[in-house]
Every structure is written in structure tokens, then in C-alpha cells.
Amino acid sequence: MIYLLSATIMMGTPLLFGALAEVIAERTGMMVTAIEGIFLMGAWAGFVGGYLSGSLTVGFLAAMLAGLLVAGLYGWICIYLKQHQVVTGVAINLLVVGLCSFLYRVIFGVPITPLTINPLATIPIPLLSEIPLIGQILFNQNILTYIIYVLAPLSYFMLYKTSIGLTIRSAGENPEAVDVAGINVLRVRFLTVLLAGVMGGVAGAFYSIGFLGMFTTNIIGGRGWIAFAICFLGNWNPKGAVIGTLAFGFAEAIAIYMQSIGNSAFFPNELFIALPYIMTIVLTISRKSFSVPAKLGVPYVKEN
Amino acid sequence: MGTAFFELRGISKYFAKVIANQDVSFSIQRGEVLALLGENGAGKSTIMKILYGLYKADEGNFFKDGKEIKIASPKEAMELGISMIQQHFSLVPAHTVTENIILGNVRGIIDHKLFREEIKRLAELYGFELNPNDYIRDLAVGVQQKVEILKALYQKTNLLIMDEPTAVLTPQEAENLMGFVRDFTAQGNSVIFITHKLKEVMSVADRIIVMRAGRVYGDIKRAETNELELSKLMIGRDLKWVTKDDRQESLDQEVRLEIQHVTLQEKTGVPALKDISLTLHKGEILGIAGVSGNGQQELCEIVCGAILPTKGRVLLDGEDITERKIRARIDLGIGYVPADRSSDGMIMDMSIAENMLLKSSYDKKWQKRGFIDKKKLNQYALQEIGEYSIKAPSPETIARGLSGGNQQKVVLAREVDNGEKVIVFDQPTRGLDLGAVNHIHQVILQERAKGKSVLLVSTELSEIFALSDRIAILYKGEIQGVFNSAELTTAKIGLLMAGFREGEVSNDAG
Numbered sequence: 154m155i156y157l158l159s160a161t162i163m164m165g166t167p168l169l170f171g172a173l174a175e176v177i178a179e180r181t182g183m184m185v186t187a188i189e190g191i192f193l194m195g196a197w198a199g200f201v202g203g204y205l206s207g208s209l210t211v212g213f214l215a216a217m218l219a220g221l222l223v224a225g226l227y228g229w230i231c232i233y234l235k236q237h238q239v240v241t242g243v244a245i246n247l248l249v250v251g252l253c254s255f256l257y258r259v260i261f262g263v264p265i266t267p268l269t270i271n272p273l274a275t276i277p278i279p280l281l282s283e284i285p286l287i288g289q290i291l292f293n294q295n296i297l298t299y300i301i302y303v304l305a306p307l308s309y310f311m312l313y314k315t316s317i318g319l320t321i322r323s324a325g326e327n328p329e330a331v332d333v334a335g336i337n338v339l340r341v342r343f344l345t346v347l348l349a350g351v352m353g354g355v356a357g358a359f360y361s362i363g364f365l366g367m368f369t370t371n372i373i374g375g376r377g378w379i380a381f382a383i384c385f386l387g388n389w390n391p392k393g394a395v396i397g398t399l400a401f402g403f404a405e406a407i408a409i410y411m412q413s414i415g416n417s418a419f420f421p422n423e424l425f426i427a428l429p430y431i432m433t434i435v436l437t438i439s440r441k442s443f444s445v446p447a448k449l450g451v452p453y454v455k456e457n
Numbered sequence: 458m459g460t461a462f463f464e465l466r467g468i469s470k471y472f473a474k475v476i477a478n479q480d481v482s483f484s485i486q487r488g489e490v491l492a493l494l495g496e497n498g499a500g501k502s503t504i505m506k507i508l509y510g511l512y513k514a515d516e517g518n519f520f521k522d523g524k525e526i527k528i529a530s531p532k533e534a535m536e537l538g539i540s541m542i543q544q545h546f547s548l549v550p551a552h553t554v555t556e557n558i559i560l561g562n563v564r565g566i567i568d569h570k571l572f573r574e575e576i577k578r579l580a581e582l583y584g585f586e587l588n589p590n591d592y593i594r595d596l597a598v599g600v601q602q603k604v605e606i607l608k609a610l611y612q613k614t615n616l617l618i619m620d621e622p623t624a625v626l627t628p629q630e631a632e633n634l635m636g637f638v639r640d641f642t643a644q645g646n647s648v649i650f651i652t653h654k655l656k657e658v659m660s661v662a663d664r665i666i667v668m669r670a671g672r673v674y675g676d677i678k679r680a681e682t683n684e685l686e687l688s689k690l691m692i693g694r695d696l697k698w699v700t701k702d703d704r705q706e707s708l709d710q711e712v713r714l715e716i717q718h719v720t721l722q723e724k725t726g727v728p729a730l731k732d733i734s735l736t737l738h739k740g741e742i743l744g745i746a747g748v749s750g751n752g753q754q755e756l757c758e759i760v761c762g763a764i765l766p767t768k769g770r771v772l773l774d775g776e777d778i779t780e781r782k783i784r785a786r787i788d789l790g791i792g793y794v795p796a797d798r799s800s801d802g803m804i805m806d807m808s809i810a811e812n813m814l815l816k817s818s819y820d821k822k823w824q825k826r827g828f829i830d831k832k833k834l835n836q837y838a839l840q841e842i843g844e845y846s847i848k849a850p851s852p853e854t855i856a857r858g859l860s861g862g863n864q865q866k867v868v869l870a871r872e873v874d875n876g877e878k879v880i881v882f883d884q885p886t887r888g889l890d891l892g893a894v895n896h897i898h899q900v901i902l903q904e905r906a907k908g909k910s911v912l913l914v915s916t917e918l919s920e921i922f923a924l925s926d927r928i929a930i931l932y933k934g935e936i937q938g939v940f941n942s943a944e945l946t947t948a949k950i951g952l953l954m955a956g957f958r959e960g961e962v963s964n965d966a967g
Contacts, residue, residue: 315565315566316565319559319567320560322549322552326549327550331560332511333543333547335533335535336532
């Protein structure tokens with residue numbers, strides 16, 4: 154049980170990175186539908202950077218840069234060229250899949266056994282980690298988990314208590330009001346998309362070098378989309394994103410646990426692996442009221 | 458007259474190949490109220506958006522107190538003391554009054570309490586009743602406008618530009634606004650307001666700039682002109698306005714359409730329509746007056762069958778049609794010209810002919826061996842184009858390419874044919890130039906003369922008065938009263954539109 158809850162927090166970490174990135178960007182009206190590709194590019198760059206340099210820090214920096222580049226491409230096409238956000242995102246996601254497996258082979262060839270590196274170690278926090286139960290679950294995690302649980306309340310504060318947050322929220326509700334107030338709508342949107350790219354890159358690298366210690370092209374397997382769904386289910390609010398993340402983290406933890414004990418007497422393993430995805434569908438349908446940013450997905454074009 | 462407060466010299470603006478403004482020059486003095494008068498599409502809003510930095514001028518210069526200035530963005534305009542209230546307010550409905558006012562005017566961490574107090578004080582100073590914590594989506598349009606004005610005052614504006622500010626107000630609210638304009642300019646500030654209403658211009662402006670087709674056609678002191686001269690400058694020709702004398706009294710008093718105790722409950726629990734009962738006779742125009750958003754659209758949609766009432770019945774020639782589908786009602790002869798033609802009335806990327814076919818596409822008369830009989834359809838469309846003097850090269854012309862007035866005529870032509878018995882007009886002339894308005898008014902009167910019944914929803918009182926036999930006033934989904942149009946005055950109808958009941962409206966107001 155302790156293992157399950159601890160794994161919940163850990164598996165929730167990259168999802169929360171992605172979901173918060175999505176919340177901030179979507180509040181300005183930008184659905185970052187390239188999130189799956191950003192995750193994958195981050196996973197790839199994190200592994201390559203980490204493997205070649207031997208330093209996980211370099212790996213994560215490379216992942217941030219890779220996420221930034223993918224997000225930059227997406228933002229440029231959607232915001233400045235005013236193309237459709239869903240279509241553009243899907244195209245970029247497909248592009249990244251091909252790009253990653255191609256570049257992986259260019260660099261490493263086709264290794265007989267998969268290349269591995271040591272993933273991110275856990276850092277038990279002195280004293281706190283020794284509290285029974287809670288200590289194991291909350292305070293024996295890796296650095297990224299600690300960072301994201303600091304970032305979550307910070308992003309809430311930023312959105313609701315600062316001028317930047319007010320601008321971000323207004324841009325998704327009525328960009329014209331932002332424009333008339335003398336703020337560059339396109340720049341606000343582009344910057345948040347770039348931020349989402351950096352956070353999404355870290356999230357992707359979590360899978361390759363934070364957890365598994367290796368890279369495969371199906372390493373993300375739709376988890377970017379899950380982060381995307383958490384943003385919806387969390388009602389575009391960091392608080393909701395945290396709750397949603399824990400639910401999905403738990404589903405993933407169960408899947409991993411069931412796989413590890415190999416108990417398939419009653420249920421096939423595949424069912425548990427599919428659990429997070431089934432949950433996405435069930436929750437999305439059952440959710441009743443949403444406060445969708447009014448201009449979500451709509452490019453801002455000045456009328457003439 | 459000393460140096461002008463602000464001056465525009467030779468401003469031109471081109472959108473693609475279309476000339477929006479050409480060589481526009483005028484100035485505004487401190488403490489002056491300037492009216493920018495012109496028809497829709499005359500370039501009034503564009504020139505003001507240029508002054509406010511939303512658009513970039515292609516040619517020309519700006520001066521403040523005689524010194525040349527550059528205005529590249531709204532931010533720079535605000536720093537010069539210019540504020541502009543857009544025609545469609547630029548407020549965020551999901552945010553509070555406070556959040557809307559401070560947007561773009563704060564840095565760092567927001568001290569909500571401090572700003573609330575500050576805004577409350579500012580509102581009291583100008584006698585605005587406002588709660589800074591209210592959400593914009595809960596406020597009436599008139600109050601929303603006050604929020605827009607406060608936003609400008611909060612930025613310490615000296616030149617306030619308002620785009621069609623009275624379009625959404627009751628006559629009394631408009632009068633209050635004019636009161637504010639006088640107070641504000643008495644303190645040495647200036648106001649430019651964009652309008653196409655001559656009456657308004659004559660009551661509040663010190664000086665009038667008349668625009669037509671992107672150019673300035675007149676720069677006149679109010680005291681030196683009159684409505685007739687202004688309307689000629691504005692339109693560029695004379696118009697003969699329809700008046701009540703143009704028509705015969707309605708003889709037929711047979712009831713055609715009856716709306717009995719209709720109530721419409723919204724999902725939120727608030728009724729959009731409350732116990733509405735109206736009768737419409739043959740050959741009669743029943744005007745529905747009221748500020749927009751008081752249930753007019755819902756009423757129209759119940760008549761044409763787009764929505765079902767929660768309670769009550771609709772009868773056509775004594776037959777209960779409450780449960781009839783839209784298509785059945787079209788067959789029964791109910792036509793509907795919706796308020797928003799671009800979203801509800803037509804398909805912009807289809808041709809004129811296709812749009813005319815839109816509501817009777819299933820009709821056998823358009824078919825030939827299962828396919829659309831293009832030849833017949835085009836012939837019909839061509840005939841309608843002639844009859845309604847729609848300015849279009851052919852029936853194949855795509856609707857989007859037409860002017861607003863001509864698009865509306867296409868919808869009108871179709872619905873007049875559909876509506877053999879009843880035609881519902883929801884704001885048929887909104888946003889159109891005077892020539893098109895005049896034409897549409899004539900069509901409405903012609904159909905009445907043929908014995909058709911007309912339900913006319915309009916927020917323009919002049920339109921209601923010019924056409925209606927009887928007038929019903931709608932306020933928050935309730936009928937405030939039904940009157941013969943001769944019984945009503947602008948002042949009285951204004952009070953009814955603002956929610957006062959007949960008993961509460963004294964005869965002094967009349």
C-alpha cells in the first residue's frame with residue numbers, strides 16, 4: 154500500500170508538469186495539442202543529453218530546450234500564422250515520432266540491448282522522511298517531485314493574485330480586452346506556450362531519465378494526452394490539476410504494481426495498463442460543468 | 458481658438474485594396490464634444506481605432522498641443538491620455554469589475570482590497586452605482602458601459618472616444634450618459650463620439666465631423682447646421698422617409714397569430730419569457746420594443762418553432778401549432794428574418810441562389826429528376842435580385858462578398874416568400890446604411906398592405922414608431938403593456954423599457 158501511494162506521487166509528477174503547463178497556456182486561449190510531441194521530444198533529448206554527457210542535469214536542460222523548440226514551432230504556426238490548433242498539434246506530434254526514432258538511430262545506431270543510464274535517485278528529506286507512512290510516501294521522492302509540488306501552489310498564486318495572471322486569464326476570455334488595454338495578445342500567448350514547452354520537456358525527460366533510464370519511441374504512450382485531459386478535468390485550475398494528477402498517478406501505479414507481481418489470474422495485465430486511458434474517457438464524459446476559457450482554441454485576429 | 462488639443466492631418470488607411478480612410482483631417486479642442494457622424498462603413502470607427510493605436514495609419518500625422526506625436530499602440534495612446542470605448546465592449550465577462558478595470562494597469566502582485574476601495578471611490582465621485590466585486594456577466598449592458606467609462610477614468614483620460622455609445626441604452630440611460638459627457642468636458646476634457654443618430658448629435662455635440670466613404674464631408678459647428686443638412690451630407694443624396702401617412706389603415710381585424718400565456722424557463726432557472734400573451738391581426742404590424750436581450754430573440758424563435766415554450770400555446774388561424782416543427786411552420790407560411798443574419802440567417806460561403814433555396818430545399822418545385830434544378834433556381838434568384846434591387850452581378854455571387862444591406866435583402870426576399878401569412882422580423886435593419894433601411898421599411902409596409910401579419914422586433918424606437926400599428930414593450934421577458942402607437946411618446950416608452958409599469962408611468966412623462 155505504501156508502495157502504491159508512493160508510486161502514485163511519483164508517477165503523477167510528470168503528469169502534473171504537463172497539466173500545469175497546459176493550464177497556464179490554455180488560460181490564454183492556447184490548447185497545446187502538441188503536448189504529446191513535446192513530452193516525447195523531451196524524453197528523447199533528456200536521454201541523449203544525459204547519456205552523452207553522463208550528467209542528468211545536462212539531460213534535463215537538453216529536454217527543456219527540446220520542449221521549447223517544439224512549442225516554439227507550434228506557437229509560431231498557431232499564433233502568428235493563425236492555423237488550426239488541433240490540426241497543427243497532431244501534425245507536430247506525428248513529426249516528432251518520426252524525428253525521434255530517426256535521430257536516435259543516427260546517434261546510436263541500432264543497439265542489440267537497449268542503452269540505459271542510471272535514472273534520477275530519490276532524495277529522502279532528513280527528518281521528514283522518517284515520519285511513519287507519510288515520510289515514505291511524500292518525502293522520499295526525487296527532486297522533480299519536490300519541485301512540481303512547489304510549482305503547483307506558485308502557479309495558482311501567479312494566475313489569481315498577480316497582474317501577469319490577470320493578463321493570462323483575460324487573454325483566454327476576451328483577447329480584445331487585452332489588446333485594447335495595450336498588451337500584446339500574441340506575445341502573451343506565445344510566451345505561455347514556450348513555458349508549456351519547457352515544462353512539458355521536463356515531464357517527458359522524467360520518463361526516460363527520471364524513471365526508466367532508457368528511451369524508446371513509445372515511451373510516452375499517450376501520457377501527454379493524459380496531461381491534456383487532466384487540464385480539462387481540473388477545470389483549468391492548478392488545484393484541479395493536482396487532484397486529477399493524483400487520480401491518474403494512482404491508476405498508473407496500480408498498472409505498474411499489477412505488472413510487477415504478475416498476478417493475472419482474474420484480470421489480464423492489459424486491463425491495468427489501459428486503466429489510465431479508460432479513466433480519461435470515463436471522467437471526461439461524466440464531468441458536468443466546465444468553465445472553459447471562452448476563446449480556447451480561437452486564433453486572435455484583429456477584425457477590420 | 459488656440460492650438461488644438463489633438464489634431465489629425467491627412468490620415469489614410471487601406472485594408473488590402475479597400476480604402477478605409479482617405480486624407481482625413483480634423484482637430485479637437487479642450488473641453489469640446491465632437492460628434493463623428495456617418496453611416497455604417499463610412500470609416501468612423503476605423504479612424505478612431507487609428508487614433509487609439511489599434512490600427513496603423515498608412516499615411517498622415519498626429520499632433521497634440523501642436524507637437525507631432527506617434528501612436529503605435531493603445532498603450533502609447535493611453536499614455537497620451539486617450540481612451541476608447543469600443544462598440545462591442547471589451548470587457549471580460551468571467552471577471553469582476555475590479556479585475557476588468559485594472560487589466561493592463563497593474564504590475565506584480567495584486568492587492569485586490571486596495572483596488573476595490575479605489576474603484577469604489579472613483580465610482581462614487583462620478584455618481585455611478587457599481588459594486589466592484591460584481592462579475593461583468595451579471596451586469597446589464599448599461600452598467601457594463603459604466604465599467605468601460607470607469608476604466609477610462611481610472612487611466613486618467615483626457616480624450617474619451619466612444620463608439621456608438623447609446624446603441625444599447627434606453628432613452629433615459631442615454632440621457633444620463635449625455636449628462637456625464639457634459640460634466641466630463643466641463644472639467645476641460647474632450648469627448649469624441651461616433652454615431653449615426655442625428656438627434657443625438659444635435660443634442661450634445663459642439664462640433665460635427667460628417668464622414669462618408671472614408672472621407673470627411675463636413676466639419677460644422679452644431680449651432681450652424683440642422684438635421685436635414687447633416688443627413689444630406691451623410692448620405693450624399695435625398696431620401697424619402699416612410700411615414701404613417703404612406704399607408705392605409707388596416708381594415709381587416711381578423712386574428713391571425715395568437716400567443717397564449719407563453720413562458721420559457723432557462724436552464725439557469727430564470728425565465729427568459731414570463732406569461733406572454735399577444736395577438737397579431739391580419740394586415741397588422743405589431744412592434745416589440747425593448748432594450749436588446751430582454752427576451753426578444755426567444756419570442757421570435759418560439760413563433761418560428763426553433764424553441765418550444767415551457768408553458769403556453771401558439772395558435773395560427775385558430776389552430777394550435779405549439780408542437781409543430783420548424784419545417785411544418787414554414788409550410789404553414791411563417792417567415793423569420795433573424796437578428797444575426799451571419800450566424801442564423803444565411804450561409805456566407807454559399808451563393809445568393811443557394812441561400813434563397815435554404816429553407817425550402819426539400820420542396821419538389823426546385824427538383825428535376827432528384828437533382829436541384831439550377832436553371833429554375835437561378836431564374837428565380839435573378840428575379841428576386843431585380844425585385845429587391847440587390848446589388849450583385851449574378852445569382853451565383855457568394856453571399857460573403859455582398860454588403861450588409863444586400864445580404865439582408867437576400868434573407869428578406871426569401872422570408873417574405875416563405876412567410877405567406879406571418880413574417881417575424883428581428884431587428885431587420887440593425888447595422889445597415891440608411892438607403893437599405895429605407896428599402897426594407899418599404900418592403901415591410903408592402904407586405905402589410907398585402908394582408909400579411911408582421912411581428913417587428915426592434916431596439917430602434919424610430920423604427921418601431923414609423924412602422925407599427927400597435928406596440929408591445931418587452932422587459933426582462935415580460936410584456937410591460939400593449940399600446941396603439943399613437944398612445945405612446947418616446948419618454949413614456951423609455952420608462953416602460955426600463956422596467957416601469959404602466960401605472961407607474963405618470964402622464965407627465967407623456
